[in-house]
Amino acid sequence: MQINETKKPSFGAVRRALLATAAVCAFCAPAWAEAPYPNRPIKLVVAFAPGGGSDFIARLVAVRMSEKLGQPVIVENRPGAGGNLGASTALKSPADGYTLFLAAASYTVNPALYKLTFDPIKDITPIAQLARGPFIIAVNPEVPAKNLKDLVALAKKEPNKLSYASAGTGSIVHIATEYFLDVTGAQMMHVPYKGTAPALTDTISGQTQVVFGTVASTLPFAKADKLRALAVTTPNRLAALPDVPTTAEAGFPNYSVTNWHGIIGPKGIPQDIVAKLNKAINESIHGAEMTKGMSSDGLTPAGGTPAEFGKLLADETARWQALVTKRDIKVE
Known part of the structure; x- marks a missing residue:
């Protein structure tokens, strides 16, 4: 009697089948294995x-x-x-x-x-x-400007006699100040510093007369009367300085910087x-x-x-x- 034996698959066939299965699994894996965003820091x-x-x-x-x-x-x-x-x-x-x-x-x-x-x-x-x-527009207390219109009038009467400090050429406070000068037609000399702290220090001491400062850096000096805050640059007043007007309220509705x-x-x-x-x-x-x-x-x-x-x-x-x-x- 002749017995029919099942032919065993060759090593090459097994290898090809395993590789094909792996390829399919690799293709499908991201669909089920990756956790939803975010799954890491x-x-x-x-x-x-x-x-x-x-x-x-x-x-x-x-x-x-x-x-x-x-x-x-x-x-x-x-x-x-x-x-x-x-x-x-x-x-x-x-x-x-x-x-x-x-x-x-x-x-x-x-x-x-x-x-x-x-x-x-x-x-x-x-x-x-x-x-x-906002930014706070502030001056040294010795500057004879009680409000923003006074400051502009002074800067127009004696062009470039007043100087303004900034945290550096190209900083946002430099650009915000230049925008104000452009809108109002006033002229002041720019004195750039390497950072906010020295700009404020020299404005407080009178080396420079004007600064457009961030609230965090300028507010303490305004509250201590080391700087006179004339206006804030946004449409709404600053709660910490309720008596200081916005630039629009101070007479310059075309100027606003946030x-x-x-x-x-x-x-x-x-x-x-x-x-x-x-x-x-x-x-x-x-x-x-x-x-x-x-x-x-x-x-x-x-x-x-x-x-x-x-x-x-x-x-x-x-x-x-x-x-x-x-x-x-x-x-x-």
Whole structure:
């Protein structure tokens, strides 16, 4: 009797079958193995050194975002090149939502002053605006100007006799002051410093006479009568200085500048991730505790949609480009 034996598959056939199965599994694995976003820590790049206003707001918001997203949001400081180093680093990262950038008002000034390695509008994904607040227009108490109209009249009567201090050429306070001079027709001499502290120190001492300062840096000196606050640069008064008018109330309705912060990412972040981040930010910045924390820096929560923040970025970039060109402002 002849017995039929089942033919065993060759080693090559088995190997080909295993490789085919592995290929199918590898192709399918991401669909079931990868956890929903976010499944690891998120990095929030700040283009300035620790301790400043941008660093403060980043760390304040990062704590709340971590709670909302269930993953740590880690602030990484990358100062240098006027804020462009941190921006370039963050915006050239993978567009996966794990590297974000804290954009401050100066972000929209830099394209007019520096040769960037990225397009500040086309190479980004707007996420949400975090906060907004004013600058304080202040003078040395010896300046014979009791209000903003007095200051402008004085600067027109004796062009360039008054000098104004800034945190450096191309800084947002420099640009905000030049914008004021452009709107009012006044003339003052610019004295740039390497930072806010020396600019304030010399204005208090009388070496310079005028400063457009952030609330966090300028408010204590205004309250101590070491500087005379003449106006704030936003449409609403500052709660900490209720008697100080807005620039519109002081007679200059065409002048308004906001000190703002927001979060952006590299171009191409998937919309579902953008929506999740935007929701987390909007939920994080509202509430009594956050409002109180921001108010210490003269800021109020902003929020809104990615599209709204994107429009702000585009509008501000265009505004400062026009001003820098008109007044021939250059960074040496």
